[in-house]
Amino acid sequence: MGVMGKSTILLLADAGDPAAWSRARRARAALSSGRGDERQRVLLRDLADMEALFPRLADSGDVAAVGVRHVLVTQQRLFLSHFDIGEIRLFSAPSDALRAFLEEVLAAHGAEMGVEEGGDPGSDEGIEKEGRDGVWVAIHEASTPATKTAEAIARACAEEGHRTEIWETGMIRARVLMEDDDASFAAETGAVIGREIARRIEAGGIGTILGLDLNWYLDPGLFLDHPRIRRVVSFWFDDVKAWCQAPYNACFPGAAARLPEALRHPKVLHCCYGRGQLEEMRLLGFANTRLSFLAAPAEALRRREWPSPETKGKAAFVGNPGLNVPPPPALLALLERGAEIEEIRSLAREIALLFARSHFAALVAREPSVLAFFAHALELRAREPYIPAAVVFRALEAHFPAVLAALNHSGEILNALLVVKMANQFDRPALVHRLWRAGLLDVHSNADAWRAYGIEARPDVPFHRLGEVYQNYLCHLNGSNACRDATANEKLFEIAAYGRVSVNFASPDVLRCYGEGEIAAIASLGEAEARVRGFLADPDTALAFGERARRRTASEHLWNHRLRGLLT
Numbered sequence: 001m002g003v004m005g006k007s008t009i010l011l012l013a014d015a016g017d018p019a020a021w022s023r024a025r026r027a028r029a030a031l032s033s034g035r036g037d038e039r040q041r042v043l044l045r046d047l048a049d050m051e052a053l054f055p056r057l058a059d060s061g062d063v064a065a066v067g068v069r070h071v072l073v074t075q076q077r078l079f080l081s082h083f084d085i086g087e088i089r090l091f092s093a094p095s096d097a098l099r100a101f102l103e104e105v106l107a108a109h110g111a112e113m114g115v116e117e118g119g120d121p122g123s124d125e126g127i128e129k130e131g132r133d134g135v136w137v138a139i140h141e142a143s144t145p146a147t148k149t150a151e152a153i154a155r156a157c158a159e160e161g162h163r164t165e166i167w168e169t170g171m172i173r174a175r176v177l178m179e180d181d182d183a184s185f186a187a188e189t190g191a192v193i194g195r196e197i198a199r200r201i202e203a204g205g206i207g208t209i210l211g212l213d214l215n216w217y218l219d220p221g222l223f224l225d226h227p228r229i230r231r232v233v234s235f236w237f238d239d240v241k242a243w244c245q246a247p248y249n250a251c252f253p254g255a256a257a258r259l260p261e262a263l264r265h266p267k268v269l270h271c272c273y274g275r276g277q278l279e280e281m282r283l284l285g286f287a288n289t290r291l292s293f294l295a296a297p298a299e300a301l302r303r304r305e306w307p308s309p310e311t312k313g314k315a316a317f318v319g320n321p322g323l324n325v326p327p328p329p330a331l332l333a334l335l336e337r338g339a340e341i342e343e344i345r346s347l348a349r350e351i352a353l354l355f356a357r358s359h360f361a362a363l364v365a366r367e368p369s370v371l372a373f374f375a376h377a378l379e380l381r382a383r384e385p386y387i388p389a390a391v392v393f394r395a396l397e398a399h400f401p402a403v404l405a406a407l408n409h410s411g412e413i414l415n416a417l418l419v420v421k422m423a424n425q426f427d428r429p430a431l432v433h434r435l436w437r438a439g440l441l442d443v444h445s446n447a448d449a450w451r452a453y454g455i456e457a458r459p460d461v462p463f464h465r466l467g468e469v470y471q472n473y474l475c476h477l478n479g480s481n482a483c484r485d486a487t488a489n490e491k492l493f494e495i496a497a498y499g500r501v502s503v504n505f506a507s508p509d510v511l512r513c514y515g516e517g518e519i520a521a522i523a524s525l526g527e528a529e530a531r532v533r534g535f536l537a538d539p540d541t542a543l544a545f546g547e548r549a550r551r552r553t554a555s556e557h558l559w560n561h562r563l564r565g566l567l568t
Contacts (some may be wrong), residue, residue, distance in 0.1 A: 005305050013058075014394075015104060015267050020189060033380045034529070051149075064430060067069020068489075097464070108149060122370075131452050132161050133205065133207025133230065134164055134165075134206040134208075135162045135567070136164075136167040136208075136216075137150050137154045137162070137166045137167065138209060138210065138216040139167070139169070140168070140212075146237075147465070148463040149490065150212060150235070151297075152295075153210060156298070156559035156562075156563050159298075160560065160563055162208075163204070163205070167510050193218075194221070201226055202228065205228075206230050208230065209231075209232045209567075210469060213238050213243055217255070219255045223267075231267055231488040234269070234272060235266065236270060236272050237294070238484065239277075239484045240280055240414065241417070241418060241483070242483070263284075265287065269290060270286050270290070271290050271554075272486070273509075274293075274487060274509045276485025276486050277450075277486045278388075279390035280388065283413075283490050284413070292486050293493075293512075293557070293562075294488065294492075294562075295561065296553050296557060297559060298558050298560060301497055301550065311473050312536070312539070313440075313536060314441060314442045314473065315440055315442075315475045315477060317441060317443050317475075317477040318461055318466065318469055318488065318491070319443070320449050322425060322428045322482060323425050324477075326452055331347060332454070334452070335434075339429065341525050345385065347383065348423050349422075349423050351425075352374075352378060352419050352423055353378060356370075356374040356421060357371060360374075360416075363407070363410060363412065370403065373403040377389075377420050378419070378420065385423070385424060385507075386505075386509070389485055391418075414490060418483065421485050422482065427482065429453055430481050430525060432455065432477060433453055433531055434528065435528065438529055442473070443456075443458065444457070444460070444461045445460045447456075447459065470498040471500070473500065474500065474536060474539055474542040475532060475535040476501070477500045478491050478492055480505075487507040487510050487511050488509040488512070488513050493553060496518065496519070496552065498547040498550070499550040503519070503520045503528050504521055504524055505522060505523070513556075514549055518545060518548045518549040519545070
């Protein structure tokens with residue numbers, strides 16, 4: 001342990017979260033209890049100060065010289081990060097030694113740190129491992145909101161008898177991408193990381209990789225060519241376009257060129273949370289796809305507090321407006337006038353067609369029927385607002401074969417699908433604006449984005465406090481992100497698990513998961529306002545809806561249900 005005396009450990013925790021802050025203080029005491037060379041220099045800082053703190057540490061010669069590792073402390077577990085201030089040294093000897101030391105501390109002080117007996121997703125306690133694969137749950141970074149979902153999936157894996165570890169890939173991406181200008185050095189780094197990952201797969205008995213979206217994808221050979229890895233599962237949360245066109249997915253040298261091969265590999269299963277995603281992946285030629293809706297964590301079922309008195313006269317919405325673009329003046333005028341959803345969608349289709357005319361100008365010059373194709377596609381979407389964009393394309397293929405061929409040949413198929421999805425791009429902000437304008441809604445998070453719509457939102461909700469917000473209101477609005485072409489989002493299940501009723505547009509995906517009487521399914525903005533007014537005036541009815549939704553979630557829509565068929 002001599003090398004450990006040369007390290008400084010930085011504990012980052014949310015000072016506003018009493019449970020996490022208390023656990024961090026106990027962790028600091030445990031880590032500081034060594035003697036001589038084994039004694040650690042431990043700093044405890046508020047997570048909110050992280051961005052300001054890191055540059056100061058990096059500029060400090062004496063601290064940078066010895067290296068600083070950071071450990072993010074949450075309510076559930078400690079995330080052990082391989083990250084040195086001033087230099088990223090992935091899987092270096094000091095980093096491995098630090099991890100081993102911290103694991104010893106966790107084992108020795110598990111009770112004091114609040115680790116539930118047999119329940120921590122990163123431990124071996126209480127888990128029957130014989131004949132069971134180890135599982136890695138791949139996320140980008142432990143400090144992002146995706147951690148909430150990763151922890152729920154990891155805990156469900158552990159409850160199903162699998163040794164499970166949440167694995168951050170963001171730092172590996174950062175380390176390799178830093179060397180884009182030196183291909184040989186990047187290749188050498190990739191080889192070193194690849195060997196270490198292979199060693200860990202063998203040592204941990206890892207047989208399954210569960211990735212949120214494509215966070216598992218660094219280089220296809222790491223997992224797809226490894227004989228121990230039997231399956232790689234992508235739980236899709238984001239849209240395919242965002243991932244396939246993102247520059248940071250080209251991680252190791254040559255990885256970008258092999259992405260299509262990896263997406264179609266027989267070991268890889270893509271779990272889609274809506275029919276739109278499923279049909280899109282089939283159109284793109286993904287080999288193995290499955291409709292697998294998102295879910296709620298089992299622990300949400302155990303929290304049943306009465307709504308907070310100060311929120312009894314309001315519903316709530318938590319989230320952003322959707323597409324990250326300023327609202328056009330024509331939309332704001334419609335919202336202020338109280339226009340219904342059909343008129344708002346008509347404007348959305350006009351804007352989508354203008355986008356197509358501009359973005360596909362070169363293609364239109366070669367194939368004039370492109371604009372007619374998009375006009376017909378948007379008209380089909382107008383008649384059936386939730387028909388998947390990929391199904392629209394298939395319906396028009398016989399009439400516009402040259403257009404589909406041109407879109408495929410030019411690599412523009414994902415952007416073309418987006419044009420059809422844009423027909424619903426204003427559904428979410430229109431729903432939120434209608435209820436907020438009527439004085440019936442509190443909007444939480446993304447205050448700057450909502451201000452452009454004339455809405456004053458409350459501060460962002462940290463992901464570990466979402467349950468508190470869900471419980472504090474009798475009912476919630478829920479609107480999907482149009483880019484994903486899937487309407488049964490994670491909030492649908494989480495709100496239900498906490499025993500609250502949600503108001504949703506009546507899409508096939510949503511109604512496949514919950515029925516009327518468990519949720520409120522609406523077809524217009526006026527109906528949404530009427531349903532919310534009814535729930536606020538009759539709390540018993542609202543709570544009865546929520547209780548039925550909670551029971552349905554407990555029997556069908558937990559992460560445990562989703563994982564059982566994947567891990568056997």
